[in-house]
Amino acid sequence: MKIAKIVLSYIILALAVISTNGCDNEKNIALPYVSKNTNYLGLKDSNGNVIKGIKPPQKIVSLTLRSDEILLDLAEPENIRALSKWADDPLISNVVEKAKNVSRRAVINEEAIIELEPDLVVLSQSQPYDLVHRLRNMGILVYVCPLAKTVQDTKDMILDLGILLRREDEARKILADMNFVINDIQKKADQISESERVTVYRFSVSGGNGGKNSYYDDICRLAGVINTAGKMHFRGTQLMPKEQVVQMNPDVIFLPTWDYSGKIDLEEYKKEIINDPALQTVKAIQTESLYVIPDKHMLSSSQYMVECIKDIYEACYER
Template identity: 40%
Template sequence: MVIVICMALWISGCTTNQTAQMGKGAASYGLADNKGQIMVLKDKPQRIVSLGIAMDEILVDLVPAQRIAALTYLADDGKISNITAQAKKIPRRATADAEAIIKLQPDLVLVPDWQPVELIQILRDTGIPVYLYKAPKTVREIRDVIAEIAGVVGEAQAGAQIIAEMETKLAAIRAKVSQIPGGRQPVVVRFSTMGVTGGKDSLFDDICRHAGVQNGAALAGLPTNGQLSKEQIVKVNPDVFLIPVADRSGRNADMRQFKADLLADQALQAVTAIQQRRLVTVPDAYMYCSSQYIVNGVYAIAAAAYPQYFGQ
């Protein structure tokens, strides 16, 4: 309880974008979004539309389902969504289609900063409150966005609870990793069917830091959106390959065959992960989410690297 109360106070301090508090006998309040755009809400929003899968995941844990007018279609995709069960309570889906969004009659649209500027302007021109937020790229930024959005939707306590639960889980992972004798941290790389991705300063890179492992792609100098060659993989010599559960490239590749092909690849036979057959399957929903569910990714990577400490 003390942790939650402290987190609630922290959220109150973090949501400095609130520019006008509820006045006497009135419930309206103004906020400035990530770009400094002022938005006025007359009360706690009751018909919220999300335009990002990470926001879908944050929102369903922040507010009751009846306050959500629509989530994105990705909320139903078990390959990438952590909330397929919760999403069933919210029947409508939204895409970056201004006309379709307007028909939903939202009183708040939550938009990540990678969505088209033209879409945002059209919605604002119709008088719909639009809140633009910065898509998080680190665990710290995810916590900040949760606190920020909790303030926007008027649910600081719920936001505090989500962040407190994240902190508890991350602390438990740190406690296990801290038991590991000093020395070289294992090197991991994340495969998709297109190759190894997740370079320096990517969200995956930050997940690795929290899991107490080294990101092989970052060690090789791969930029955030780059891809490692086989020669680079051999050079960084990963201890663990992280393999996706399913192919998201649209080719519907057989993942068992994908794993078998890696094990048989003659160019990779000198790599420790291949020699020790440490190819671990981790759901993409854990690896790519920018919500509170990122802690599942931290846990999965730590467990893959240190199975003896995580009961694997």
């Protein structure tokens, strides 16, 4: 019975696509786990073509915290149908209070999204591609946020969404506020010679430590510190072995405040780092220069990432 329902659902979906696009487009019928292509990021149709000239969306569904934070500063709350569940978590969300103006929380599930009757769905490149493909084949507008590798990537996305929502002035105001903070920190950091720059290392339970060409690496650059993980022979979010932490010998260690799984005792995790025999020769351990930076700042890739730049600069140079 269950298999019959699944088969029936695909038949209905196929007929819907054929009636919309014509028989020549049968090859575009959405199937699960189809291969990604390079043209699916941003606002595209099921063939990867850019969609332009749409009316400002009035029923937006956001499936990521990043888009929650940006949209709550760009769109009116009444035009947001639902936010992600992370919007309400004070350990990771910068918009807990603003999120109270939107009553519903979205689930990353095709049927649940369709029930919200959105005229725009905003999700991340890290979320299921087959979901993107199916929603687009049903005629739902989907904006896929590229994973941010630099702060400029975040700025570009804010402006992109501002243009899409016809809120370009508001988007440029957000960018101006970001640039004010970044420029202020950089003016101070420019006064610090390369030899006096603090070296830092981030312990994380969220998946990696921010190697070369990562978002965290770019934030460290803007904060005027040297990310030791960025100097090692790995990239992105791989974990750095303890031997390499000892080798890089950071001046400062940053500790986490949030655990995705909710199963890790972070206080015990911190104690283990401080008391780890293998790390006792590290300068940060010897000088007790271990600082907690809120993960709602540290892990943010929205406009709130400027708070992380401030936190890092102040922890390293103004204590």
